Amino acid sequence: MPQLTVVVPAYNEAAVLEAFHRRLSAVLDALPLDTAVLYVDDGSTDGTWAGLEALVAHDPRVHALKLSRNFGKEAALTAGLDHVTEGAAVVIDADLQDPPELIPELVAKWQAGHDVVYATRSARAGETRLKRLTAAGFYRTMERLSDTPLPRDTGDFRLLSRRALDALARLRERQRFMKGLFAWIGYRQTAVHYQREPRQAGRTKWNYWRLIQFAIEGITSFSTAPLRLATWVGLGSSLLAFVYGLWVLTKALIWGDPVRGYPTLMLVILFLGGVQLLALGVIGEYLGRSYAETKQRPLYFVEEERRHGDLSPRG
CATH class of the missing domain: 3.90.550.10 (Spore Coat Polysaccharide Biosynthesis Protein SpsA; Chain A)
Known part of the structure; x- marks a missing residue:
């Protein structure tokens, strides 16, 4: 041999x-x-x-x-x-x-x-x-x-x-x-x-x-670093969205708020939507691999x- x-x-x-x-x-x-x-x-x-x-x-x-x-x-x-x-x-x-x-x-x-x-x-x-x-x-x-x-x-x-x-x-x-x-x-x-x-x-x-x-x-x-990264990005985005929402509420209560801010609103929506899709994509990569393994x-x-x-x- x-x-x-x-x-x-x-x-x-x-x-x-x-x-x-x-x-x-x-x-x-x-x-x-x-x-x-x-x-x-x-x-x-x-x-x-x-x-x-x-x-x-x-x-x-x-x-x-x-x-x-x-x-x-x-x-x-x-x-x-x-x-x-x-x-x-x-x-x-x-x-x-x-x-x-x-x-x-x-x-x-x-x-x-x-x-x-x-x-x-x-x-x-x-x-x-x-x-x-x-x-x-x-x-x-x-x-x-x-x-x-x-x-x-x-x-x-x-x-x-x-x-x-x-x-x-x-x-x-x-x-x-x-x-x-x-x-x-x-x-x-x-x-x-x-x-x-x-x-x-x-x-x-x-x-x-x-x-x-x-x-x-x-x-x-x-x-599993991409999953952890998606978690931290999601947490950071949520924190930023909460702080920004608190600022908008405070500004409306103190100074009032006429109908403005459409560009800012779109920016926030697109940012949060992009982060969510990115996190879903990362999760999907791992889910797809788990699916391939289960078929044996x-x-x-x-x-x-x-x-x-x-x-x-x-x-």
Whole structure:
């Protein structure tokens, strides 16, 4: 059985698969461990699955899963880790922004006794200034809001020991924010720093709309701070409305009040209405997540499975 399995979620990565696997294979060949590679095709619409079948046919270390549709990266990553039944696992993306050549350093930290060894980006080449600023802002916001400390500037690229994988397998929540789950399990964790490279081929799947959704997922999964904020905003608004109402009443009793103040009245109504809708929106986000959890749907379905020497479909 392999002592180390490299889990690679892939979605429309046909353009970079061959180059990635060539670099990864060179790294694994030099490791003094029994190794395997598990690719998870997350419902790709290009030639990713055909490329994975070719890799399975030519490399006995490769095992591939094809999900029944695009469930999202977090579900694809979960599927891959669920299928690592022996040894430790390394999680890495196929776009070559995270260098496979860093894996021996992760392994060295693991062999020194750490359960989670995460790769922290000291530089992010090939990304716009806006994306770097928003990414830094997200990690620092999560650091302040979350009850679970999350490492800054750290993606999914990391190594997980056997007991870390076993602990993670017990967390079956439907709304999955893997970076938070990796940190939540605890155990001995340490960092390895590296410079992130530009994407080698293909196009990023993370536009700003998806990044915003990802940020909301992370904040609501690991912090109740938005609910507390909505409570305090509502309390502050009520206090301001009470003080303003008291002032209006006092002014009317002492000086009288001709029919005036329409702009002020509209401002107050719009302000209070906006605050109420904002609070309802925050509550709705958490309610929606609770609703998704109560349905207890499976996290993913595997349509096909390929191993070297066995190219028949397995569901």
